[in-house]
Amino acid sequence: xxxxxxxxxxxxxxxxxxxxxxxxFGYPITPASEVAHMAAKQFPATxxxxxxxxxxxxxxxxxxxxxxxxxxxxxxxxxPGISLMAEGISYMAGAELxxxxxxxQRAGPxxxxxxxxxxxxxxxxxxxxxxxxxxxxxxxFSAQEMCDFTYRSFELAEKYRMLVFVLADAYIxxxxxxxxxxxxxxxxxxxxxxxxxxRESRGNLISSILMNTELLSTHNWKLDDxxxxxxxxxxxxxxxxxxxxxxxxxxxxxxxRLCLSALSALRxxxxxxxxxxxxxxxxxPSKRLCExxxxxxxxxxxxxxxxxxxxxxxxxxxxxxxxxxxxxxxxKVPSTQDIIDRALKDLRG
Amino acid sequence: xxxxTKPKTFYEDFVRKGGPGEKNTHYCPGCxxxxxxxLIAEVIDELGIQDRVIFCSPVGCSVFAYYYFDTGNIQCAHxxxxxxxxxxxxxxxxxxxxxYQGDGDLAxxxxxxxxxxxxRGEHIAVFFVNNAxxxxxxxxxxxxxxxxxxxxxxxxxxxAGRDGFPLTMCEIINNLAAPxxxxxxxxxxxxxxxxxxxxxxxxxxxxxxxKGFSFVEILSPCPINWKxxxxxxxxxxxxxxxxxxxxxxxxxxxxxxxxxPPRPVSDEEMKKLFNLEKDISIKQKEEHISEQLVKLAGFxxxxxxxxxxLLANCAIAEKHNTSWLPSYGPEMRGGTANAGVIISDGQIxxxxxxxxxxxxxxxxxxxxxxxxQVLPGGTIxxxxxxxxxxxxxxxxxxxxxxxxxxxxxxxxxxxxxxxxITMYALSTGIIAVDTIRQVIPLSIKRKALIxxxxxxxxxAREYYExxxxxx
Numbered sequence: 001x002x003x004x005x006x007x008x009x010x011x012x013x014x015x016x017x018x019x020x021x022x023x024x025f026g027y028p029i030t031p032a033s034e035v036a037h038m039a040a041k042q043f044p045a046t047x048x049x050x051x052x053x054x055x056x057x058x059x060x061x062x063x064x065x066x067x068x069x070x071x072x073x074x075x076x077x078x079x080p081g082i083s084l085m086a087e088g089i090s091y092m093a094g095a096e097l098x099x100x101x102x103x104x105q106r107a108g109p110x111x112x113x114x115x116x117x118x119x120x121x122x123x124x125x126x127x128x129x130x131x132x133x134x135x136x137x138x139x140x141f142s143a144q145e146m147c148d149f150t151y152r153s154f155e156l157a158e159k160y161r162m163l164v165f166v167l168a169d170a171y172i173x174x175x176x177x178x179x180x181x182x183x184x185x186x187x188x189x190x191x192x193x194x195x196x197x198x199r200e201s202r203g204n205l206i207s208s209i210l211m212n213t214e215l216l217s218t219h220n221w222k223l224d225d226x227x228x229x230x231x232x233x234x235x236x237x238x239x240x241x242x243x244x245x246x247x248x249x250x251x252x253x254x255x256x257r258l259c260l261s262a263l264s265a266l267r268x269x270x271x272x273x274x275x276x277x278x279x280x281x282x283x284x285p286s287k288r289l290c291e292x293x294x295x296x297x298x299x300x301x302x303x304x305x306x307x308x309x310x311x312x313x314x315x316x317x318x319x320x321x322x323x324x325x326x327x328x329x330x331x332k333v334p335s336t337q338d339i340i341d342r343a344l345k346d347l348r349g
Numbered sequence: 350x351x352x353x354t355k356p357k358t359f360y361e362d363f364v365r366k367g368g369p370g371e372k373n374t375h376y377c378p379g380c381x382x383x384x385x386x387x388l389i390a391e392v393i394d395e396l397g398i399q400d401r402v403i404f405c406s407p408v409g410c411s412v413f414a415y416y417y418f419d420t421g422n423i424q425c426a427h428x429x430x431x432x433x434x435x436x437x438x439x440x441x442x443x444x445x446x447x448x449y450q451g452d453g454d455l456a457x458x459x460x461x462x463x464x465x466x467x468x469r470g471e472h473i474a475v476f477f478v479n480n481a482x483x484x485x486x487x488x489x490x491x492x493x494x495x496x497x498x499x500x501x502x503x504x505x506x507x508x509a510g511r512d513g514f515p516l517t518m519c520e521i522i523n524n525l526a527a528p529x530x531x532x533x534x535x536x537x538x539x540x541x542x543x544x545x546x547x548x549x550x551x552x553x554x555x556x557x558x559x560k561g562f563s564f565v566e567i568l569s570p571c572p573i574n575w576k577x578x579x580x581x582x583x584x585x586x587x588x589x590x591x592x593x594x595x596x597x598x599x600x601x602x603x604x605x606x607x608x609x610p611p612r613p614v615s616d617e618e619m620k621k622l623f624n625l626e627k628d629i630s631i632k633q634k635e636e637h638i639s640e641q642l643v644k645l646a647g648f649x650x651x652x653x654x655x656x657x658x659l660l661a662n663c664a665i666a667e668k669h670n671t672s673w674l675p676s677y678g679p680e681m682r683g684g685t686a687n688a689g690v691i692i693s694d695g696q697i698x699x700x701x702x703x704x705x706x707x708x709x710x711x712x713x714x715x716x717x718x719x720x721x722q723v724l725p726g727g728t729i730x731x732x733x734x735x736x737x738x739x740x741x742x743x744x745x746x747x748x749x750x751x752x753x754x755x756x757x758x759x760x761x762x763x764x765x766x767x768x769x770i771t772m773y774a775l776s777t778g779i780i781a782v783d784t785i786r787q788v789i790p791l792s793i794k795r796k797a798l799i800x801x802x803x804x805x806x807x808x809a810r811e812y813y814e815x816x817x818x819x820x
Contacts, residue, residue, distance in 0.1 A: 054465035058432035065436020185616035197444025207424035261698030
């Protein structure tokens with residue numbers, strides 16, 4: 001298959017359609033709008049459904065309806081839009097509806113600005129709406145992964161009947177890179193829980209309301225068991241030069257890219273540092289980090305937020321090794337040199 | 350005649366309801382929901398569409414409609430049923446979507462959803478039960494509470510000055526072009542109930558015939574929260590509600606909107622559309638290159654971003670890895686624009702070009718901004734058409750070329766960066782000028798533009814060979 005120059009936000013659309021998506025409902029917001037632009041072009045061009053909703057509140061409820069009908073359905077948005085979707089996201093989690101949400105993070109809080117941040121880590125990874133629930137969160141760090149992760153996200157969503165977030169940032173959304181599109185087109189099978197408007201599915205009910213405390217308790221524990229299963233089966237990460245590492249970067253998204261560059265520069269100065277890049281943020285590679293704590297002396301968590309993933313890293317390391325938090329906010333992205341300078345200071349003392 | 354047998358669209362026993370009384374509904378004595386449920390169930394029976402119906406339950410007293418209707422069922426968030434119905438209707442060509450909503454749900458929290466679903470002409474039958482009060486939460490003011498009506502949150506009566514006027518949804522929706530059927534009916538007495546059934550039937554026939562969005566508002570009693578006896582409530586409905594909400598047909602027309610369900614193309618057609626078979630690579634990779642960090646900067650309209658894309662496409666054609674990252678947002682509109690392109694045979698780490706080894710400065714402010722950031726030993730290509738000053742640094746190579754004039758003379762002033770990319774290719778040898786010539790027709794759609802861009806490449810090569818090759 002040939003490589004093409006594709007923007008991260010656009011690679012999402014090709015990945016989605018090849019992954020069997022048939023419906024896109026969304027509302028424009030910078031820096032996620034290119035997803036909607038490309039979807040508006042490619043969904044109809046492939047005979048599928050694109051609809052610009054009146055707002056994010058209703059866009060997510062269109063997902064709720066289409067997912068209930070067994071369609072492979074998606075949306076794309078950014079912080080303020082995702083906040084508006086929180087209600088629907090919680091309902092979908094409660095009703096166990098599968099769908100895909102591409103979240104291209106901008107800087108907040110409030111209207112903030114349109115530059116990259118990773119400040120919706122907690123809101124996405126820990127839930128974001130009301131109630132006990134989790135989403136599967138995939139963290140791409142290239143245009144290729146924007147495509148690949150979206151491509152496989154529908155099957156994951158359906159396998160576990162969960163929402164899958166593709167959690168990117170403004171830079172991973174805007175970047176153009178060589179992308180090889182997947183060669184096989186996937187399709188949603190028929191599911192026994194969905195509504196198809198026919199006799200076989202007539203008895204089905206899609207709902208998140210359980211007035212009886214006993215029933216809702218059972219439902220919550222069932223969801224919790226499912227999330228534990230997801231943690232066992234789906235945790236994914238990538239390691240770079242950790243075999244002999246004394247020190248460890250932990251970063252996702254664009255920060256993992258910056259750390260890769262910093263890593264090679266630091267290695268040249270004989271600092272044996274590695275990188276662990278979570279590809280799934282929920283489930284989080286806590287077990288692997290827990291193992292690494294026996295090897296490494298210091299961890300450095302590089303994030304475009306106030307240290308949201310660093311909390312999880314510290315927890316996974318059981319506070320056995322010091323964790324340095326390198327944080328940038330407000331849309332500021334460090335240069336590779338900024339990271340190198342701080343690491344040299346912290347690691348050489 | 351209202352039949353007294355139970356429609357088969359109702360479950361025999363209301364198992365989902367649970368608890369004692371599986372034969373009874375959860376509705377209060379004298380409530381209108383029981384009437385409306387029965388009318389809908391009878392019509393579904395009569396039309397023989399039970400298997401095809403998907404019933405969207407709202408939030409409100411009818412939140413548990415799925416206890417009773419033996420159809421496909423989905424329970425929706427408060428006010429969102431028309432959006433949920435949209436998702437269903439656009440997925441299932443043969444289904445009949447019913448959105449059953451109360452006044453708080455539809456005219457309060459869900460006002461946006463209903464207006465837009467109506468305006469799009471979604472294929473949904475909406476049954477709007479208007480009882481002028483919030484029932485489920487115990488009797489608070491609804492958007493349709495009439496002026497003077499006492500509720501828990503208007504203990505002295507609704508004041509138009511403070512609370513506004515009751516919303517008349519049929520009249521509002523009647524302003525839209527797409528809906529095919531709009532009618533307000535009443536449950537005030539038996540004759541009115543029979544008329545209500547006719548309207549409900551028409552709304553569902555319209556779904557069977559794929560005519561489009563149909564809206565039936567049903568004035569319905571809520572004796573408990575109105576604090577009346579059931580018979581008194583029906584009278585109050587006729588005497589007080591009907592003057593505010595006239596019972597009549599507003600529209601019974603033909604479809605304005607064609608039903609257009611998705612028809613996905615074949616896998617093979619999709620692959621063809623996405624160029625999966627097309628090979629744009631031009632030459633086999635021969636030798637490894639050192640990582641190239643290229644920055645282009647200028648003002649909007651100089652083709653800075655598209656020039657970067659051309660370079661990145663050339664890199665792919667020559668089987669290198671590449672990344673392109675723009676500055677974006679408000680800066681793109683009239684201000685300075687810059688793009689960083691990285692070309693590498695290894696994995697590309699940071700996509701940010703903080704310190705370029707080749708910088709193409711298209712205008713003065715860009716040179717001022719980025720001159721100091723160029724790596725020692727790197728190169729700055731200065732667009733001397735627009736930049737009068739010389740580069741201050743002595744630890745880098747400098748090339749001066751009138752890029753804008755070269756492009757202008759070739760007839761494509763917007764392609765000045767193409768001249769810059771050509772000179773980058775000639776100066777570094779990282780990509781071949783022939784590659785640029787071959788990639789341009791692949792990345793530009795308009796034939797005339799292709800020719801102009803190719804002329805710019807040739808003019809730039811000529812200028813370079815004549816004036817810069819030896820520097």
